[in-house]
Amino acid sequence: MSKGVLVDITRCIGCRSCQVACKSWNDLPADKSEFSNSWDNPEKLSANTWTKVNYYLIEEEGQKLKWRFVKRQCMHCLEPACESACFTHSFVKTKEGAVIYKPTELNKDYCVGCRYCMIACPFGVPSFQWDKAFPYVLKCRFCYDRMKEDMEPACVSACLTGALKYGDRDELLAEAWERINTIPGYVKHVYGEKEYGGTSWLYISDVPFDKIGFRTEAFGKPVTTRSIPSLTWDVLKWTPALFFGWGAVLTIMRAYTKRRAEHIEESELFEPVDNK
Amino acid sequence: MFLIIGSNPAESHPMAMRHIGIAKGKGAKIIVVDPRFTKTAAQADIYVPLRPGTDISFLYGLMNYAIENDLYQHEYVQNYTNASYLISPDYHFEDGLFSGLEEKDGKLVYNTASWAYQKDGDNIRKDPTLQDPQCVWQILKKHVSRYDIKTVSNVTGTPEDTLLEAYSTYCESGKPDVAGNLIYVLGITQHSYGTQNTRATCMVQLLLGNVGMPGGGVNPQRGQSNVQGACDMGMLWNNITAYLAVPDATKHPTYQDYLDVTTPKTGYWSNTPKFVASLLKAWYGDKATRENDFCFDWLPKSDGKDHSHMSSYGSLEEGHIKGVFCWAENPSVAGPDASNEAKALEKADWMVCVDIFENETAAFWRRPGANPAEIDTEVFLLPAAHIYEKEGTRTNSARHIPWRWKAVEPPGQAKSDLWIADRLYKAIRKEYEDGGAFTDPILNITWDYDQQDNDEPDIEKIAIEINGYNIADGRVLGTFGDLKDDGSTACGVWVYTGYYYVDPQEQDPLLKVPATKRHGTEDKSGLNVYPKWTFVWPLNRRIVYNRCSADPAGRPWKKDKPLIYWDGAKWVTNDVPDFGIVNPVTKAPSPPEVTANAPFIMLPEGQGRFFNPSGLKEGPMPEHYEPVESPVKNPISSQQNNPMAMRWDGIFSKLAETGSEEFPYVATTVHYIEHYQTGVRTRNSPWLVELMPEQFATISPTLAANLGIKAGDDIIVSSARAEIKCKANVLPIVRPLIVNDSPVEIVSLPWHWGYTGLSQGDVGNNLTPFIGDANVAVPEYKAFLVNIRKA
Amino acid sequence: MQFGRFSFRLTGFRKLLILLVGIAAAVALWRFISGLGAVTNLSDEWPWGLWIGFDLLCGIALAGGGFSTALIVHVLHKDKYLPIVRAALLTSMLGYIIALVSLFLDIGRWFNFWRPFFYWGYHSVLFEVFWCIAIYTTVQVLEFGDIVFEKINFPSLKRILHGALPFLLILGIVLPSLHQSSLGSLYIVAVDRLYPLWWSMLIPFFFVWSAFFLGPAMVTIEGTLAARTYGREPELPIFSSLTKVTLWMLVIYLIVKIIDLVYRGVFSMAFNGSFESNMFLIEMILFIILPIIMYAMPSVRNKLGGVLTASILVVVGVVFNRVNVVFTGMAGAMGGSYFPSIWEWLMTMGMWSFLVLAYCFFVENFPIMAKEEYVHGSGHSIGTGTGFQA
Numbered sequence A: 001m002s003k004g005v006l007v008d009i010t011r012c013i014g015c016r017s018c019q020v021a022c023k024s025w026n027d028l029p030a031d032k033s034e035f036s037n038s039w040d041n042p043e044k045l046s047a048n049t050w051t052k053v054n055y056y057l058i059e060e061e062g063q064k065l066k067w068r069f070v071k072r073q074c075m076h077c078l079e080p081a082c083e084s085a086c087f088t089h090s091f092v093k094t095k096e097g098a099v100i101y102k103p104t105e106l107n108k109d110y111c112v113g114c115r116y117c118m119i120a121c122p123f124g125v126p127s128f129q130w131d132k133a134f135p136y137v138l139k140c141r142f143c144y145d146r147m148k149e150d151m152e153p154a155c156v157s158a159c160l161t162g163a164l165k166y167g168d169r170d171e172l173l174a175e176a177w178e179r180i181n182t183i184p185g186y187v188k189h190v191y192g193e194k195e196y197g198g199t200s201w202l203y204i205s206d207v208p209f210d211k212i213g214f215r216t217e218a219f220g221k222p223v224t225t226r227s228i229p230s231l232t233w234d235v236l237k238w239t240p241a242l243f244f245g246w247g248a249v250l251t252i253m254r255a256y257t258k259r260r261a262e263h264i265e266e267s268e269l270f271e272p273v274d275n276k
Numbered sequence B: 001m002f003l004i005i006g007s008n009p010a011e012s013h014p015m016a017m018r019h020i021g022i023a024k025g026k027g028a029k030i031i032v033v034d035p036r037f038t039k040t041a042a043q044a045d046i047y048v049p050l051r052p053g054t055d056i057s058f059l060y061g062l063m064n065y066a067i068e069n070d071l072y073q074h075e076y077v078q079n080y081t082n083a084s085y086l087i088s089p090d091y092h093f094e095d096g097l098f099s100g101l102e103e104k105d106g107k108l109v110y111n112t113a114s115w116a117y118q119k120d121g122d123n124i125r126k127d128p129t130l131q132d133p134q135c136v137w138q139i140l141k142k143h144v145s146r147y148d149i150k151t152v153s154n155v156t157g158t159p160e161d162t163l164l165e166a167y168s169t170y171c172e173s174g175k176p177d178v179a180g181n182l183i184y185v186l187g188i189t190q191h192s193y194g195t196q197n198t199r200a201t202c203m204v205q206l207l208l209g210n211v212g213m214p215g216g217g218v219n220p221q222r223g224q225s226n227v228q229g230a231c232d233m234g235m236l237w238n239n240i241t242a243y244l245a246v247p248d249a250t251k252h253p254t255y256q257d258y259l260d261v262t263t264p265k266t267g268y269w270s271n272t273p274k275f276v277a278s279l280l281k282a283w284y285g286d287k288a289t290r291e292n293d294f295c296f297d298w299l300p301k302s303d304g305k306d307h308s309h310m311s312s313y314g315s316l317e318e319g320h321i322k323g324v325f326c327w328a329e330n331p332s333v334a335g336p337d338a339s340n341e342a343k344a345l346e347k348a349d350w351m352v353c354v355d356i357f358e359n360e361t362a363a364f365w366r367r368p369g370a371n372p373a374e375i376d377t378e379v380f381l382l383p384a385a386h387i388y389e390k391e392g393t394r395t396n397s398a399r400h401i402p403w404r405w406k407a408v409e410p411p412g413q414a415k416s417d418l419w420i421a422d423r424l425y426k427a428i429r430k431e432y433e434d435g436g437a438f439t440d441p442i443l444n445i446t447w448d449y450d451q452q453d454n455d456e457p458d459i460e461k462i463a464i465e466i467n468g469y470n471i472a473d474g475r476v477l478g479t480f481g482d483l484k485d486d487g488s489t490a491c492g493v494w495v496y497t498g499y500y501y502v503d504p505q506e507q508d509p510l511l512k513v514p515a516t517k518r519h520g521t522e523d524k525s526g527l528n529v530y531p532k533w534t535f536v537w538p539l540n541r542r543i544v545y546n547r548c549s550a551d552p553a554g555r556p557w558k559k560d561k562p563l564i565y566w567d568g569a570k571w572v573t574n575d576v577p578d579f580g581i582v583n584p585v586t587k588a589p590s591p592p593e594v595t596a597n598a599p600f601i602m603l604p605e606g607q608g609r610f611f612n613p614s615g616l617k618e619g620p621m622p623e624h625y626e627p628v629e630s631p632v633k634n635p636i637s638s639q640q641n642n643p644m645a646m647r648w649d650g651i652f653s654k655l656a657e658t659g660s661e662e663f664p665y666v667a668t669t670v671h672y673i674e675h676y677q678t679g680v681r682t683r684n685s686p687w688l689v690e691l692m693p694e695q696f697a698t699i700s701p702t703l704a705a706n707l708g709i710k711a712g713d714d715i716i717v718s719s720a721r722a723e724i725k726c727k728a729n730v731l732p733i734v735r736p737l738i739v740n741d742s743p744v745e746i747v748s749l750p751w752h753w754g755y756t757g758l759s760q761g762d763v764g765n766n767l768t769p770f771i772g773d774a775n776v777a778v779p780e781y782k783a784f785l786v787n788i789r790k791a
Numbered sequence C: 001m002q003f004g005r006f007s008f009r010l011t012g013f014r015k016l017l018i019l020l021v022g023i024a025a026a027v028a029l030w031r032f033i034s035g036l037g038a039v040t041n042l043s044d045e046w047p048w049g050l051w052i053g054f055d056l057l058c059g060i061a062l063a064g065g066g067f068s069t070a071l072i073v074h075v076l077h078k079d080k081y082l083p084i085v086r087a088a089l090l091t092s093m094l095g096y097i098i099a100l101v102s103l104f105l106d107i108g109r110w111f112n113f114w115r116p117f118f119y120w121g122y123h124s125v126l127f128e129v130f131w132c133i134a135i136y137t138t139v140q141v142l143e144f145g146d147i148v149f150e151k152i153n154f155p156s157l158k159r160i161l162h163g164a165l166p167f168l169l170i171l172g173i174v175l176p177s178l179h180q181s182s183l184g185s186l187y188i189v190a191v192d193r194l195y196p197l198w199w200s201m202l203i204p205f206f207f208v209w210s211a212f213f214l215g216p217a218m219v220t221i222e223g224t225l226a227a228r229t230y231g232r233e234p235e236l237p238i239f240s241s242l243t244k245v246t247l248w249m250l251v252i253y254l255i256v257k258i259i260d261l262v263y264r265g266v267f268s269m270a271f272n273g274s275f276e277s278n279m280f281l282i283e284m285i286l287f288i289i290l291p292i293i294m295y296a297m298p299s300v301r302n303k304l305g306g307v308l309t310a311s312i313l314v315v316v317g318v319v320f321n322r323v324n325v326v327f328t329g330m331a332g333a334m335g336g337s338y339f340p341s342i343w344e345w346l347m348t349m350g351m352w353s354f355l356v357l358a359y360c361f362f363v364e365n366f367p368i369m370a371k372e373e374y375v376h377g378s379g380h381s382i383g384t385g386t387g388f389q390a
């Protein structure tokens, strides 16, 4: 069964053990950072930072001050845009649920570094090693090495509050709804259940998702629940038909109009220009 | 129900936060009392902002509210506390001062005679009706009645409705079957009246009947992972091990004097002679005999003066100390008025630092502004092995003593602290072998920890010595009840007895190991007691004073979660009982009436103290004083500060005056999760430096606006002692509080930075005042005055 | 400058261009040694910048002249346009080569450039783009080879090429049709991120259509420029007659666009005053509607100045559209900011300088341009002369 992680925002204390555990397990270097007023360094996900906790201090008129901490990483989409976008098929969604990058994970080094996967990812996750002459595209790999050994991801094992829970996605989804329905205060929504066709990482929260950096709406409409691969496929599937159809039409047209055309000897018609 | 006051477990004790979170999931309410809206406050149901240094007012307000609205736990107060005890008719309290204040040698001290219990012979006089005006209950009521909501709000700056909400919520735990868990740390302790703050937390818990209850208690989330262990091992300047007093040359010239003075007649401490004799046997072996007072005379004696951290630096500065051992500490960052502490080190001829890094103290001679050419102190740096590079135990806040195995070899020349101590002793002994002033204690100490084929001292031998053993047959003891005062037993740390004992009843081979090494996860009672998970001192007792978890008749207050109860014929226990469940002579079960008398086994009177007759230095009960540096006059009394607060002269005397215009803002210093203490370990870890790269100070948006400061600007924070440069952190987690009708701005700053390591920054403690709590000399790190300007 | 039988005259301007090419070569070298981060301002928020957004997307669109003239001349046999066909092919080919070079520079793992031939991520739009462009560039080189061998004597090869030409011609139209549209389809993944005025399931249509109608406009500009450069008469009659193709295609483009916006319910977004909506309005009014009007007026389209201005508008419009898709429309969702670094600019300038130099070289050494007497001596003597009115 496909694995997932349930992130319960109400339980996260922003300790960032997960963030450090990820670097530790995956041998990722630290980047040089600068003071950040919100404290949540480094600034963003990068090739060296596959997960980070964002801090949101929410001050609203007439309401108590709220402070929420949101761990971000690859969502491990059920139908990943990055996988479908890659023309060398360098990303793959494994049966266990992890979306992994083959060059570093399976030693299948096809990636050309075109970064279309980065454009494609709706969550802006994959990162590029900009400073390397021989760079890779890197992102959270759902600790695939641990997953295969039946261990939970490093970040989950480091999370002391239970804000992160690893398990079968289906069961986690059920548990998410169970919590929402039995414990008061939750927003009635599991982020990742349906967004972009669904993701393996699921989030529940007691503050509206749009206040803590999730895109729930795009241009005034709820974000799509269709997977990106299915959208592109709607167009791509016409390619063979177009290729042969259009080719046939052109050939016929050419044959038809040729009868009316004069014959001109092209080599007579052209000459090099003289640029003296 | 949690009252978290002056503690920020989400940053400082995240593992505790896990359990708080689990309780919250089951419906527990969380109240956080803190000048800052912390990450812990973010998880709270009620957040109570208050001005640094005003916790006694807050807690007294709570007690007053509970008493006035009759929300306290009557039966508990009546039976388990000293509420009914009568106090000397001479006792009185007026305008912030207790009776008995006198001047002695130019210093103010209290004569505690008027705080004593009234006695009939050996018996304390009591009034079970609690009506006598001299009974503790009436004195308490009167004392706290001055802290009504309005007054408290004016002192703490907390809005009245927030106070009311917090009070009424927490008073729920006054119901017999509701436990209230009070958690505190440095926000309570680091004040010139820190000990009294702590007393106030205890009094609240007694009043609401929350001590000895599963899920209740007064819970300091102690600091360093082994700070508890360090205290148990006698690292405090005024005790040897396991809280036995350091012998005093004038008070205890002889062994018998020592025993007479330090042994109370009642309570568990009446066994002191057994502990001391066993300790001396452990140290001096065969040389210690009954006849020679177990070599008591060999022990160094104290001159009776204060030798706490600050006093030591005072002495250093005055030139009384020639050499300094700085072993696993970093006072040049951690100490109050740190730049002057570093300056005081210049007076030493030599200094040895035993550390895993060259920390700021080891590098004090090249600190910013110092001229190495002018500093003659010779500094030795001995590289130590880090926590994962050696074996041993550490003792946590809940007194668990888990064994920890070595994970990796230390790098380079680094050696375990034990190895270093061992070689140090051997080197000293070698020096004394050729004679010296007083060689006996040095040459005769038992020191045979060598192992074959291994460079390291044998830690098992040390563990057994700490645990205690029978001298005749070397049998490892299971309980300190077996310790004798006749020299037949040896024991290094009596409270640890049993921790290295292998339970012969144990069937599971995995658990048939010394108690400290057990990893059993069984929890029969469902109360998260886990009796087979390592060892908890004393005697593997998980919840101390657990007689209080049942009513005087032995019925559990919490029917559904009984810890210990009387089933009509005998006691049923889910934890090691903290009282004699059987009569020691007849072996018959002790009925509830008998055991209800003295549930607080460590106190001579056996009952919880609202009123402390022997007193702390500044009184038998807490009273609100202003921090030594305060922006306001004391709104409660005309006694501005704690009259007993410890102060020093010379370079350590610089203070801002009350209501200073030069330093108008109240500052407090805080810990962050990303860095550990003086940051030596964490500021050298790239991953952690990445998380929190620079020193900063948090100010409110209003203060930032007033001063024209933007987030991320470089600012100068100055105090009467020094100034530091850091980044401005502007967040609404601190907000001005209204005291005496005018706003008090609060500045909070981490103190983790220094001038060595990967991430460097100005030392926050350069700003803090050199002021100590009257009783334990903890520095007043949590409330002082500063100014701020743009750099 | 003379080498062998080829000659290349060095003017001051050309020296400048050569210098730019040289600088770009140095930048390219640096980029390979030190990685993209050192040379570009690209970031994880902006993984694609000037080289992809302009050199590749616009380069290929601008090279649309190749396939649209090929379609008109070789398939529809509108032979009156024959004189321009070779020049169009040349620019198109150079455009593609530049696109490929910039792509090669831009891909982080250039040493793996050949991998996609062997590992098929067929569910990727990029897969289609890659294959089409690769084959099409080859086709163009082969087509062009046919011309080159007019000058260089290599009869056997020429024969083979000539024989394959009909097939290559068809392929040379089918492939660009596919990948021009696919370049648009690339942005289908940007659903909910690309501003809805540009994001559409029809974006492949808009891309291929615009690449097509851009062809004649491009030919007009190039032709005029070449004529100016070489002191010849511009082929004005051909240009004005080509406008009819463009005109109708523009009109259809506009209509489909409006229908699409209305159908998706985002028409009103064009007038919401946002930066995106304003950019969109400029794109539509200045670069679609205005050219339509200009082309529709004989008084404008029959004058060189008029037809040239309108064509410039069309070409700039397509570039503007691509830039809007890649940058304007994505900015809101991408976060961060991007402005090309000096090195990126230098690289781009170097590449386009190379294009100009190569164009000149080929035109001066190979039979690319029609002999002047054919074009102007007897204006309409070639072809059916009926134009493209049907």
Ligand SMILES: Nc1nc2c(c(=O)[nH]1)N[C@H]1C(S)=C(S)[C@@H](COP(=O)(O)OP(=O)(O)OC[C@H]3O[C@@H](n4cnc5c(=O)[nH]c(N)nc54)[C@H](O)[C@@H]3O)O[C@H]1N2
Binding pocket: B005, B006, B007, B008, B009, B011, B012, B013, B033, B034, B035, B036, B038, B051, B052, B053, B054, B055, B184, B185, B186, B187, B188, B221, B222, B223, B224, B668, B669, B670, B671, B672, B673, B674, B675, B676, B677, B678, B748, B782, B783
């Ligand atoms: N990651 C990490 N963990 C640590 C440490 C560390 O440095 N880093 N240090 C360890 C050590 S040794 C210790 S002692 C503990 C310290 O643990 P804590 O005591 O939790 O740490 P602090 O941040 O010093 O203080 C706690 C809170 O007290 C508040 N406070 C300040 N003044 C007052 C006041 O007057 N009244 C009240 N009610 N609150 C006040 C502060 O705003 C702060 O939020 O943490 C231990 N754990």
Ligand SMILES: Nc1nc2c(c(=O)[nH]1)N[C@H]1C(S)=C(S)[C@@H](COP(=O)(O)OP(=O)(O)OC[C@H]3O[C@@H](n4cnc5c(=O)[nH]c(N)nc54)[C@H](O)[C@@H]3O)O[C@H]1N2
Binding pocket: B186, B190, B223, B224, B327, B328, B329, B330, B331, B333, B334, B335, B354, B355, B356, B357, B359, B384, B385, B386, B387, B417, B669, B670, B671, B676, B677, B678, B679, B680, B681, B751, B764, B765, B768, B781
């Ligand atoms: N302003 C302000 N000052 C404070 C506080 C505050 O809240 N505010 N908090 C105070 C508190 S609660 C505390 S506990 C103190 C802490 O003050 P310190 O104990 O001085 O601080 P640490 O950083 O823990 O210093 C420990 C040193 O031990 C070294 N070390 C670590 N492990 C080992 C080891 O295994 N062996 C040896 N030999 N060395 C080792 C470290 O490298 C470091 O140099 O600071 C106090 N200072």
Ligand code: SF4
Binding pocket: A074, A075, A076, A077, A080, A081, A082, A083, A099, A120, A121, A122, A123, A124, A125, A126, A139
């Ligand atoms: S979040 Fe992005 S990178 Fe992760 S699986 Fe989905 S599309 Fe791929």
Ligand code: SF4
Binding pocket: A085, A086, A087, A088, A089, A090, A091, A110, A111, A112, A113, A114, A115, A116, A117, A118, A137
């Ligand atoms: S950068 Fe690599 S993984 Fe991403 S789309 Fe391109 S080839 Fe695939």
Ligand code: SF4
Binding pocket: A021, A022, A023, A025, A026, A050, A051, A073, A139, A140, A141, A142, A143, A153, A154, A155, A156
């Ligand atoms: S799953 Fe593994 S790779 Fe992903 S964020 Fe967690 S620790 Fe990092």
Ligand code: SF4
Binding pocket: A011, A012, A013, A014, A015, A016, A017, A018, A019, A053, A069, A071, A158, A159, A160, A161, A162, A163, A164
């Ligand atoms: S480890 Fe858990 S609690 Fe800590 S920041 Fe990560 S998700 Fe939150």
Ligand code: SF4
Binding pocket: B012, B013, B014, B015, B016, B225
């Ligand atoms: S003692 Fe260790 S495990 Fe416990 S909270 Fe502190 S750092 Fe975490």
Ligand SMILES: [Mo]
Binding pocket: B222, B223, B224, B227
């Ligand atoms: Mo501490």
